[in-house]
Amino acid sequence: MLIVDDLDVQDFLSAGQGDERSGSPEVWVSLLMPTHRSGPETTSGAIMLKNLLRSAAQQTDEADRDWLDQAVEPLIADHQFWQFQGDGLAVFVSPNTTRIQRLSIPLAPEARVADTPHLVPLAPILARQREASILQLSLGQVRLFKVTGEIIEEAELGPIPASIDELTTDRDHQAQLQFTGQGKGGVSFHGHGGDGSIDEARRDRFLRHVARGLEEREAAQRAHGPLFLAATQDTADLFARLSGRPELIRRLISGSADGVRPADLLERARPVLDAFAERRQAEHREHLGQRRSQGRVLEAASAVVEAATHGRVEVLYVGPVDDEDIDRTNRAIIETLRNSGEVLASPETGDGVVATLRF
Incomplete structure (x- = not known):
């Protein structure tokens, strides 16, 4: 049993390929539900999961469902488990695998049994569309935050220095060259730097x-989502140039954020995050329009599944899906990801699934 807070699609890329030993179709039970992070409502989760388990049991073979009860019943009875939840919970169970996912989005209660996970x-989580990182940067303080929807959490810096002090190696120089705060978040230098070139060299x-x-950490952590910068305009301009990331100027949360509480930083960042999301949606709508004009769009679920299976799907856009197309759409999601395509929430208001094609 694996309980995680980050949905890893790698767990599901082999789903639906059948049981190699028996040759029979694979069985996946998906139990989805909302949860509560705090308060007395947390205890209601066990009752809801018990009801979902009962519903799933009615959809499975009564003579061969011990694997399902053994996977889910311990969660129902685990009081501690329910005290540490997100906004939603997804439990995926097959005879050989159990995955419990604490999620940052609420889910409608649902129990589904099929040959693929639901x-x-x-x-939205598969697409990482709700994820972002904020780098709070000044000479005196560096912090990194992970944002998921309305949740912000401080992350470990890893190889990123926490302040300019961490890079001072010359003790004699450090004794001569001191720095003092100039207002909130600003830093200026004084010492034996002559024309200031040494000060600027140290800063750079x-x-x-x-x-x-940051680059090393992103590679090691397989970072998802865009990076935003919380800094003064001068620091942002310099960092964008020195790091080779000019896009950060368009993702700037302007002003010093030294010592600002995470929740207040997220409130300050919200207009910038929302503007970025709107630009991304506009880009996806434009992409869809271009592919339609080229005749490289499929909208029938059965045709999308076939194209995804053969690696033709470039981007799969998923909106609200009719019940009759849910199993096919689940299959299309898995096949698209298996063949290195993208899965995104639909940028359009229509229902269903839309695929843009590579060829």
């Missing part, structure tokens, strides 16, 4: 170390 309601060296550490 991933349609999780399309620090910012390059931040950029390098």
Whole structure:
């Protein structure tokens, strides 16, 4: 049993290929539900999951469902488990696999038994569209935050220096060259720097170390979602140039954020995050329009599944799906991801699934 807070699609890429030993179709039970992060409502989760288990049991072979009870009943009885939840919970169970996912989005209660996991309601998470990172940067303080929807959490910096002090290696120089705060978040230097070139060199060296550490961390952590920068305009301009990330200027949460509480930082960042999301939606609508004009769009679920199976799907856009197309859409999601395509929530108001094609 694996309980995680981050949905990893790799867990499901082999789903639906059948049981190799028996040659029979695979069975997946998907139990989806909303949960509560705190308060007395947390205890209601066990009751809801018990009801969903009962519903799923009615959809499975009564003579051969011990694997389902053994996977889910311990969760129902685990009081501690329900005290540490997100906004939604997804439990995926097959005879050989159990995956419990604490999620940042609420889900409607649902129990579904099919030959694939039920991933349609999780399309926004599969697409990482609700994820972002915020780098709060000044010479005196560096912090990194992960944002998922309305939740912000401080992350470990790893190889990223926490302040310019961490890069001071010359003790004699450090004794001569001191720095003092100039207002909230600003830093100026004084010492034996002559024309100030040494001060600027030290500053630039620090910012390059931040950029390098950020790059290393992103590679090691398989970072998802866009990066935003919380900094003064001067610091942002310099960091964007030294790091080779000019896009950060368009993702700037302007002003010093030294010591700002995470919740207040998220409130300050919300207009910037929302503007970015609107631009992305406009880009996806434009992409769809281009592919339609080229005759490279499929909208029938059965045709989408076939194209995804053969690796033709470039991007799969998922909106609300009719019951009769849910199983096919789940299959299309898995096949698209298996063949290195993207899965995104639909940028349009229509229902169903739309695929743009590579060829």
